[in-house]
Amino acid sequence: MERIIKTIKRYHLGPTIGLFILIFILSFATAKFFTFGNLRNVALQISVNALIAVGMTFVILTAGIDLSVGSTLALSAALASQLMVGHVSPWLAVIAALAFGGLAGALNGFFVAYAGLAPFIVTLGTMTLFRGMTEIYTNGMPIFNLPQEFAKFGTGTFLEIPIPVWVMALVFITAWVVLHRTIAGRRIYAIGGNERVSFLAGVPVKRYLLSVYVVSGILASLAGIILASRLGSAEPTAGVGYELDAITAVVLGGTSLAGGEGTLVGTLIGALILGIIDNGLNLLNVNSFYQDAVKGLIILAAIMLDRKKSSAR
Amino acid sequence: MALLEMKGICKGFSGVKVLQGVDLQVSGGEVVALLGENGAGKSTLMKILTGVYVADAGQIAIDGETVPIKAIHDAQNLGIEMIYQELNLFPNLSVAENFLIGHEDEFRTLGFVNYPLLYKKVAETMATLNLNRDPKELLGGLSVGEQQLVEIGKALQKDVRFLIMDEPTSALSRAETERLFEIVRSLKDKGVGIIYISHRLEELFTVADRVTVLRDGQFIATVKTEETTERELVALMVGRDIEERYPHVETTPTEIVLRAEQLSTQFVHEVSLEVKAGEIVGLGGLMGSGRTEVARALSGIDALKSGQIILEGRKLSLRTPIDAIRSGIALVTEDRKNEGLHLPFTIRENLALPTLDGRSRWGLIARQEERENAEHWVKQLRVKTPTIEQAVQNLSGGNQQKVVIGKWLACNPKLLIMDEPTRGVDVGAKQEIYQLMNQLKSEGKAVLLISSDLPELLGMSDRVYVMHEGVIMGELLSGEMEQEAFMRLATGGEV
Numbered sequence: 001m002e003r004i005i006k007t008i009k010r011y012h013l014g015p016t017i018g019l020f021i022l023i024f025i026l027s028f029a030t031a032k033f034f035t036f037g038n039l040r041n042v043a044l045q046i047s048v049n050a051l052i053a054v055g056m057t058f059v060i061l062t063a064g065i066d067l068s069v070g071s072t073l074a075l076s077a078a079l080a081s082q083l084m085v086g087h088v089s090p091w092l093a094v095i096a097a098l099a100f101g102g103l104a105g106a107l108n109g110f111f112v113a114y115a116g117l118a119p120f121i122v123t124l125g126t127m128t129l130f131r132g133m134t135e136i137y138t139n140g141m142p143i144f145n146l147p148q149e150f151a152k153f154g155t156g157t158f159l160e161i162p163i164p165v166w167v168m169a170l171v172f173i174t175a176w177v178v179l180h181r182t183i184a185g186r187r188i189y190a191i192g193g194n195e196r197v198s199f200l201a202g203v204p205v206k207r208y209l210l211s212v213y214v215v216s217g218i219l220a221s222l223a224g225i226i227l228a229s230r231l232g233s234a235e236p237t238a239g240v241g242y243e244l245d246a247i248t249a250v251v252l253g254g255t256s257l258a259g260g261e262g263t264l265v266g267t268l269i270g271a272l273i274l275g276i277i278d279n280g281l282n283l284l285n286v287n288s289f290y291q292d293a294v295k296g297l298i299i300l301a302a303i304m305l306d307r308k309k310s311s312a313r
Numbered sequence: 314m315a316l317l318e319m320k321g322i323c324k325g326f327s328g329v330k331v332l333q334g335v336d337l338q339v340s341g342g343e344v345v346a347l348l349g350e351n352g353a354g355k356s357t358l359m360k361i362l363t364g365v366y367v368a369d370a371g372q373i374a375i376d377g378e379t380v381p382i383k384a385i386h387d388a389q390n391l392g393i394e395m396i397y398q399e400l401n402l403f404p405n406l407s408v409a410e411n412f413l414i415g416h417e418d419e420f421r422t423l424g425f426v427n428y429p430l431l432y433k434k435v436a437e438t439m440a441t442l443n444l445n446r447d448p449k450e451l452l453g454g455l456s457v458g459e460q461q462l463v464e465i466g467k468a469l470q471k472d473v474r475f476l477i478m479d480e481p482t483s484a485l486s487r488a489e490t491e492r493l494f495e496i497v498r499s500l501k502d503k504g505v506g507i508i509y510i511s512h513r514l515e516e517l518f519t520v521a522d523r524v525t526v527l528r529d530g531q532f533i534a535t536v537k538t539e540e541t542t543e544r545e546l547v548a549l550m551v552g553r554d555i556e557e558r559y560p561h562v563e564t565t566p567t568e569i570v571l572r573a574e575q576l577s578t579q580f581v582h583e584v585s586l587e588v589k590a591g592e593i594v595g596l597g598g599l600m601g602s603g604r605t606e607v608a609r610a611l612s613g614i615d616a617l618k619s620g621q622i623i624l625e626g627r628k629l630s631l632r633t634p635i636d637a638i639r640s641g642i643a644l645v646t647e648d649r650k651n652e653g654l655h656l657p658f659t660i661r662e663n664l665a666l667p668t669l670d671g672r673s674r675w676g677l678i679a680r681q682e683e684r685e686n687a688e689h690w691v692k693q694l695r696v697k698t699p700t701i702e703q704a705v706q707n708l709s710g711g712n713q714q715k716v717v718i719g720k721w722l723a724c725n726p727k728l729l730i731m732d733e734p735t736r737g738v739d740v741g742a743k744q745e746i747y748q749l750m751n752q753l754k755s756e757g758k759a760v761l762l763i764s765s766d767l768p769e770l771l772g773m774s775d776r777v778y779v780m781h782e783g784v785i786m787g788e789l790l791s792g793e794m795e796q797e798a799f800m801r802l803a804t805g806g807e808v
Contacts, residue, residue, distance in 0.1 A: 182676045183669045190666055193655040200614070200652055201667040201720070202638040261657065 015252055015269045018302040022273060026280040033283055040161065046275035047164040050268065051223040052242055053249040054175045055216030057267045060250050061179075062192045062209055063259025064112060064119035066216045069246060070239035071130035072104045073224035078134050080225055081143040081234035090150040098221050104130060105217020109210035127243070134236050143234040154229025164226045171219065176264045188212060192259025249274055252302055273302065315376055316340040317393075317475050317506055322371035324357055331357045334371070335532045337525055339475065341504040344497060346517045346538075349527035350550055350739035355510055358527070359477050363395045364388040392474030396464050396481060404453030409435040411452050411463060416470055438466045443492060458489030458600075465496060476500065477508045482516060483737060486600030486765075494520050512739065514543045515768065528552055551741055559772025560744075562751045566592035566775070568625075570759035571642075571728045573611065576620035580606035581783040583620070588728060588759040593750055595774030596763045598803050603783040604763045605647060608730045611761075612644040613637035624727060638667055641727035645717055645734055647763070649710075653717040656706035660698060661687035663705050663716055668723045690719035695745060711742025718749065729753065732763040747773060767796055781805045
């Protein structure tokens with residue numbers, strides 16, 4: 001317990017306080033908020049963003065950034081859907097889409113790690129490239145008529161909890177173990193902390209840089225599959241702007257854009273804050289024009305709280 | 314001539330007394346060296362003089378008149394300037410623009426920068442410093458020594474009466490150091506009072522008139538340099554007599570551990586050398602002679618063009634540092650902050666990084682062993698820290714260096730290359746590092762020592778190879794360790 005409090009104090013004081021204030025206010029402001037049904041809904045709503053944000057955490061910890069996730073999501077979803085429409089088994093289609101996501105990530109990783117290009121520029125390029133490819137592939141039209149079996153993946157429940165939430169939990173726990181308990185995780189932090197020192201200490205820097213983008217690509221692809229399954233279609237414009245939501249969640253969670261510092265728990269808190277803001281503003285019937293402005297203010301406030309803690313340390 | 318006096322200065326931070334009644338005097342045209350180990354209070358004292366901190370008690374007076382220094386600009390208005398050890402320059406701007414920053418008013422014409430005037434003024438300043446560079450050149454293209462001169466030039470732009478120099482020579486070559494001393498002398502002649510901070514004792518005898526020694530925040534003594542010795546200064550600094558500055562142990566070096574044959578890289582040419590078990594071999598030369606580059610070739614950082622590296626009779630092919638570490642070659646890099654340590658990370662994490670592989674099961678970190686490893690080396694190397702969970706950035710230079718060394722000893726290397734192992738380390742920690750080197754030697758390890766501190770290099774090594782422009786010019790054996798012989802080789806002459 002003491003250790004948990006210590007960790008929270010060190011890394012996530014601002015976001016945790018922000019999260020609790022939000023929950024507190026909303027619980028009083030609207031009776032609908034603190035119900036099992038609504039909280040389950042929040043969990044389902046954040047699952048897509050949380051999955052992307054987990055991958056983004058890996059990338060940002062190495063001082064990189066992945067702007068291509070939204071486009072990767074759309075292209076993977078379109079690929080899986082087209083395969084299923086062509087009567088390929090859903091399982092095979094999903095595996096193919098995930099493999100594609102990994103490949104897309106590997107392309108980013110190759111340019112960043114082996115060609116030495118800036119992550120921002122590389123992924124800005126592939127973001128546009130993948131979006132264009134999606135439009136070409138789908139001819140700009142949504143893909144409908146996905147098999148029933150596939151729809152269950154996004155809309156079904158297990159023990160009252162939606163399957164996407166289970167997927168999110170599983171991915172989260174795996175990623176936590178990797179980042180905080182394995183050598184690979186430690187090396188990812190080390191690379192982000194100081195790439196040169198890591199290289200000289202015998203860390204295969206390039207291989208690790210490549211792999212964080214692969215992780216990000218696969219998780220973006222998984223998010224795309226869940227989204228397509230929930231909506232029952234693959235939209236060519238799916239996932240536009242999702243990269244920014246994911247980055248927001250990561251940064252809200254206290255991870256430094258400079259790399260080497262941050263935690264996965266923070267990212268989850270960040271994703272929760274974003275989800276609860278959306279949910280709460282909807283429950284309170286706030287005019288959608290105001291929703292974005294309010295959201296922006298809350299994000300700034302949370303980050304300020306965090307800054308204050310860092311400078312006091 | 315103006316006289317600056319600090320009297321009874323006290324300063325504490327959250328209850329810890331850092332300075333307790335320290336006195337310091339410097340008059341115009343005089344160089345006073347401020348000496349003390351890291352943590353003795355030198356930088357706090359200087360920060361009080363320059364207005365970064367305000368003293369809790371005590372007075373600062375110029376010519377007997379108390380002056381209130383409450384902020385940086387108060388000190389600047391009194392003509393007190395400081396040149397910091399870490400350069401505060403912009404490598405991405407031109408030399409002239411570096412002079413411009415902070416002096417914009419002087420070069421402003423109708424809101425625009427008056428570049429012709431700026432270039433003219435800067436060229437004049439540079440000429441007085443013997444700095445033969447174009448003011449339009451990017452600062453980043455200058456050597457560290459030249460950048461240091463730019464920093465001095467910047468300080469001299471104002472009307473300086475008292476100049477503080479913090480370790481100005483720590484990154485300079487011998488020639489650059491000489492040039493710096495000339496500048497110090499000419500400033501002296503102009504009546505500037507100089508406070509000179511350095512860990513290099515032999516330097517003080519060349520440059521300083523008096524030495525003020527601090528220890529643990531207390532004023533210990535002020536002595537005239539002509540009336541003292543290095544040994545006395547060290548004793549004043551550490552509070553006890555250190556018998557030998559460079560302790561030596563006798564071993565009988567046995568088999569050859571490392572043999573480098575005709576190594577050539579982009580930077581060095583046909584370098585051949587040997588290091589035996591139980592031997593400390595020095596590799597010396599002036600700045601830029603290729604010493605560090607030999608170390609880089611031996612540890613898989615720079616690619617070999619030709620030649621071979623043989624470790625314990627086995628030919629190595631090193632493509633990355635990983636290969637070198639696996640083969641048993643470890644390099645303690647010269648740049649602790651940028652190459653040696655993850656500063657915000659804990660001691661435990663830093664000590665474990667190169668050896669994580671060796672202690673894993675299914676890719677998981679063996680956390681118990683990681684902690685034991687850290688506890689072991691912290692104890693073994695006497696790293697002063699409350700816990701292994703301390704971030705290394707909070708440690709003193711000497712303790713940081715011990716962590717770097719520990720990190721590499723944990724790999725159990727056959728050959729340990731130490732590049733500038735005592736740079737920026739105080740006398741006490743230096744002694745410990747020397748003893749550690751001797752211990753490694755007694756245990757039969759092979760050590761290759763690179764150092765620009767000549768007495769240290771000659772004092773600690775059993776043999777010394779001397780480099781000049783990427784080539785080994787010769788070897789000094791144990792009986793021939795003379796500075797003159799070294800300098801002849803290092804400057805390209807014959808023995």
